[in-house]
Amino acid sequence: MRASAGWNTRRLSIALALVGGSLAFSPSVRADDILLSGTNPIQGVKISSATWVEVEYKMPGVSRSQKMESDRVDEIVWTEEPPTLGRGRNSLAKGEFSKALSSFKSAATINDEVYKFNAMYMQGVTELTHSRQDPSHVAAAATALSAYVSAAKRAKHFYVPHGILALADAHMAAGDFSKAESVLGDLASGEMGQKWIEGAKLKRAQVQLAQDKFKEARDLFRDVQGSADPNFALEAKIGYAACQVGQKQYPGAVSTIVEIVGDSSREKNSSSPRYGDLRGKAWIVYGQAEEGAAAGDKTKLQWAAYRYLRASVVAVGGGEVFAEALYRAKEVFKKLGQQDRGQAIDQRMNQLCPNSPWTKR
Numbered sequence: 001m002r003a004s005a006g007w008n009t010r011r012l013s014i015a016l017a018l019v020g021g022s023l024a025f026s027p028s029v030r031a032d033d034i035l036l037s038g039t040n041p042i043q044g045v046k047i048s049s050a051t052w053v054e055v056e057y058k059m060p061g062v063s064r065s066q067k068m069e070s071d072r073v074d075e076i077v078w079t080e081e082p083p084t085l086g087r088g089r090n091s092l093a094k095g096e097f098s099k100a101l102s103s104f105k106s107a108a109t110i111n112d113e114v115y116k117f118n119a120m121y122m123q124g125v126t127e128l129t130h131s132r133q134d135p136s137h138v139a140a141a142a143t144a145l146s147a148y149v150s151a152a153k154r155a156k157h158f159y160v161p162h163g164i165l166a167l168a169d170a171h172m173a174a175g176d177f178s179k180a181e182s183v184l185g186d187l188a189s190g191e192m193g194q195k196w197i198e199g200a201k202l203k204r205a206q207v208q209l210a211q212d213k214f215k216e217a218r219d220l221f222r223d224v225q226g227s228a229d230p231n232f233a234l235e236a237k238i239g240y241a242a243c244q245v246g247q248k249q250y251p252g253a254v255s256t257i258v259e260i261v262g263d264s265s266r267e268k269n270s271s272s273p274r275y276g277d278l279r280g281k282a283w284i285v286y287g288q289a290e291e292g293a294a295a296g297d298k299t300k301l302q303w304a305a306y307r308y309l310r311a312s313v314v315a316v317g318g319g320e321v322f323a324e325a326l327y328r329a330k331e332v333f334k335k336l337g338q339q340d341r342g343q344a345i346d347q348r349m350n351q352l353c354p355n356s357p358w359t360k361r
Helices: 005-016 083-093 097-107 113-131 135-155 160-173 177-182 194-210 214-224 230-246 250-261 264-269 273-294 298-314 320-335 339-352
Strands: 030-036 042-050 054-058 066-069 073-078
Touching: 083 097, 083 113, 097 113, 113 135, 113 160, 135 160, 160 177, 160 194, 177 194, 194 214, 194 230, 214 230, 230 250, 230 273, 250 273, 273 298, 273 320, 298 320, 320 339
Parallel strands: none
Antiparallel strands: 030 042, 030 073, 042 054, 054 066
16 A cells, blocks of 8 residues: 555654654554554554553554553654644754754753653754764764753653664764763663664674774674564674675675565565665665675676665665765766766755765765
8 A cells, every 4th residue: 555645754754863753642642653663553543651661552442452562663653742843853854953953942841751852852863863964963962862861761761772872873973982882781781671682782783883893893793683673683784794895705795785685575665764774775785895896897886886876766865875875876987987977966966965975075
């Protein structure tokens, strides 16, 4: 069944917010969707509570509440919330960061703990998203996310584990890798569930990869490849292949990636924008492996360019994975002497992702 325009808009909002789209919840609010790991969403339910432990809800026409372990839940998308939160998310989806921050800061003064925490989390997410285009916002992102985690942890707010991973990303962006690892302690301890033990290990692997510590990262990625969470498992496989590229083990990287990208039906049918970006990243690593193995061979370089272009199709349009894919394709076309194709990609990037660091290179 084709998704409605409204649902597509909410999906894009979730993607731009990294790990959370519409977040506000209250016992009296009707949730539009509960997005689950690896299966179809549960739609039109009424949430009575949601923590990092479990989500309690009622189905339409059913009097008895049902409970679900939060490890199974990726996102919660809501239809009703204070207008300031809705305006903030709409602004974020449009890339209007100043407006989004103003709305979330205002919403953080609401005299309702849950809405306040939602707003604090979204403030940190907005700063982090903005930092992808303007690194001067990295410190503000770390400050906002740290404040959210500290305040919301006692209430076991649903998005605290996501906030911790985002905080680690902020420290990574600042180049403070030791701090990025240190904030993962609560997740690694198991306090927030088995899923987040794997999430902490995955983020540690990404920290190691960012420092070109390929062997250490590879071992950690290997441990997470069997995760029950499909996004974690996919990220781990992509990270493992990226380590193989870093170690110049190009045939092995291709073999790893082919297992991921071979099922094209999943690309078409996935309902998660984040999943699209992950598969886009897989195609980028595929291109890097092909490009690394080419050694000047023009036919192999052409194939690398095609992998990057495929990544731009699979990824969420306008995002950083999308922009990276186009940039790498452009650079390969330059190597091939196909300046006209490189210029065409330049024009596309300036039109679709003008503020991306990849466009400004």
